[in-house]
Amino acid sequence: MMNSKRLLDMSAVGIRVGGASKQAGIDQHAEGSKGRKMTVASTADSGVILACKNGPATGAVFYKFVLDDGSLRECTRQDTVLNVNDLSSGREKYHLLNKAGCGGEADERNSGLTGILTNGSPTHCLIRKGQKADRHMHSEARTPLVPSGCQATNGQHVPPEERYPHPSSQIPVPRRRKPSGLADKEVMAATVLTSLSISPLVLTHTQTASAAVPEPASRGWKEVLSTSYSSSTSGNWSWDTSDQSVPSTPSPPLSNDTSKSFPLSSQGDNVIDDVKESTHFLFEDPIPRKRKNSMKVMLKCLWKNCEKVLSTSSGIQRHIRTVHLGRNCDSDYSDGEEDFYYSEIEVNMDSLSEGLSSLTPTSPTTTGPPPIFPPFSHAAFVPRSEPAHIVMRGPQGHAPSLLSQSAPSTLCHIRTDHAYQGPLTHIRTVSFGEKRQPAPHTHTTICKTPPFTAPLPKPAPGTRKPRGEAKKCRKVYGMEKRDMWCTACRWKKACQRFTD
């Protein structure tokens, strides 16, 4: 990917550095939508600087190059495809791709840039996947690099200090997507799948050709590819071809980089958006699990001094939004920057039935006050999983800021026997949360003044660990190679090698 050509879409301009695996630093000076002046500092060792400006009236674009030998060259936008090889010293080839249009139509699929410049028009939120903000990136570029296109989406202006996600353990969840046509989603999904099935080589070729492909033919690609980097100006869709949400696929650790890259770039947006999608589906469509006996999964608000228990995630989120976040009770509106702290618990309805027979959980959609359960008793509540600390991030991928700081401090890792939970808990299915778990401040693993610190009662008789999906030693090695089994398997205990 790094050696793929690089396209910088400055609403009209792409710069392609062929063959060079260097990371481009970006400097940007935005001067509004009319007059604009942008400067791109290319690779440090290439010595190439591209300056772009256009006049407010003429719209003519001039590109200024500082070549390796120090000479200056200028060209105009009309040079649709300019091979700068003949301009340069010949050591490297620099291509200029002048792309028509601006905004999300640009093909950014193979962009090797760490950021996309904005120019006042609907802009991108493009950060090259897997790259943190380049050290060459100038400070001036940072703020504009915040996906201003997304800002335009909700029309809100957020102070800069709130724009960048604080590297915390919070699990971001998707902001509410605006309803869109099902057909659109299906088309999008199909197109994304199609794009995934095509090798990067083909993509590169397609990308190269796309400059000359008529718009209708390349539009589908461009839409998909642009959304691959969360650059859709609508801000309603994001997808990434690098499946970071698969826990079984080891990814480069984020723990160290996130703290740096988050404040510096919008790279986190991609990741966050990934998680957003994952968690969105997880919450919208939780994996059905077997419930034994009369155990029912409830969601308990973990806000301080709040014992609210609701039966649905939407209900608990609404509760948090309205009660703790002070949102408008009447509106389901979410500005996308909310912290949701709640824990999934199992409620023994039998134990509750005596005193709470009249307080059966109600759907949050029903009018009237939601049920409030009395303080928990361990006889009735069996914590099932880590508390779900959910952060609704804004379109800018802002830091949770104050909301997180006011978060409950009593989060507790309730049950550590992950073998019993495995990927079943929604936290563990979220790659982002998974990566962040080692963070020392991870809420889900820190136990402070926990409300459930009392020795947990053993699982009630009859509660058995659900069978794992993974093949165990017995199946993998067979009876003949029993000596290759893990010890637990040999002892007919829970397999330790192939945990779920």
Add this chain to the structure above:
DNA sequence: TCTGCCGGGGT
């Protein structure tokens, strides 16, 4: 019926 694994016992 196969398989995972809990619970219990033996050393």
Add this chain to the structure above:
DNA sequence: ACCCCGGCAGA
């Protein structure tokens, strides 16, 4: 602690 196994329960 290590090892084994009866038996339960899910697939």
